[in-house]
Amino acid sequence: MNRTAKRLASEAEQWAKDLFRLFVPPCCPVCGRVLEEGERFLCTACRWEMPLTGWWKTQENPMQERLSDFFPVCRASAFFYYQKGSGYDRLIHRFKYEGKASLSRAFGEWFGEELRRSEYYADVDLIVPVPLHPYRFLKRGYNQAEIFAFGLGKKLKAKVCRGNLVRKTHNPTQTRRGEKERWENVDGIFAVRNPDRFRNRHLLLVDDVITTGATLVSCAETLLSRVENCRISAVTLAVSSRHVFGKG
Ligand SMILES: [Zn+2]
Structure with missing residues (x-):
């Protein structure tokens, strides 16, 4: 795959992820709140209070x-x-x-x-x-x-x-x-x-x-x-x- 094709594939993947997030936003499994950008798996409060x-x-x-x-x-x-x-x-x-x-x-x-x-x-x-x-x-x-x-x-x-x-x-x-x-x-x-x-x-x-x-x-x-x-x-x-x- 040449460089342009790789970049397009990567952009398409990111676009698909963003679209998925828009319709199925990831939630904190502990409190149920929608996770914000940068939060992974748990919200900051639940991670802190774990x-x-x-x-x-x-x-x-x-x-x-x-x-x-x-x-x-x-x-x-x-x-x-x-x-x-x-x-x-x-x-x-x-x-x-x-x-x-x-x-x-x-x-x-x-x-x-x-x-x-x-x-x-x-x-x-x-x-x-x-x-x-x-x-x-x-x-x-x-x-x-x-x-x-x-x-x-x-x-x-x-x-x-x-x-x-x-x-x-x-x-x-x-x-x-x-x-x-x-x-x-x-x-x-x-x-x-x-x-x-x-x-x-x-x-x-x-x-x-x-x-x-x-x-x-x-x-x-x-x-x-x-x-x-x-x-x-x-x-x-x-x-x-x-x-x-x-x-x-
Ligand atoms: Zn939480």
Whole structure:
């Protein structure tokens, strides 16, 4: 394509984007206000007031303590507090059910930048998103934890490894389950295809939300029983403050 054709194509693309914005203006997913020029994904006020945990800046935090009760976790942190009705809970709904891939990716990059600045995640070798069962993946068309993981990986300069930790059972969703049921629901449902790929590595498990911690614990138990000499850390986009962390 010559230079003039490229310029025309780029102008046409911008024109199409402007037209799209005019008829379908992007809105802040938290408060619903139309985003202004320069605002990306969240309006300035909601970004400013985002209930971030700040846990990635500390070695010990409630998520680290929670997971440490079950396995020797290296590092653990969630990005923000999930509280029903806060407005920020709508973000998770969008990630999970509305296919907002660009939103998951953007939050991955935001959190990834924070993790990169923290001294505690510098030695992560591989990022391992919590897998969906193939049936659910086909039905939904994407794995939100995976898209989030790619955003993290970009900033942490670590590879995302898909398909080696797998979900072998198509278990019912954890949503609307009690604490005891959540643990039973994910017990023994994960498997590792090729343990050598994870050997001697520091793995960063990634999920969208931590509630009881049952899913992450089940993944970690599988990895630790199958892989020789691996270390495990875990991060999630949100933490349900209601469930185990005594807030809200
Ligand atoms: Zn807003």
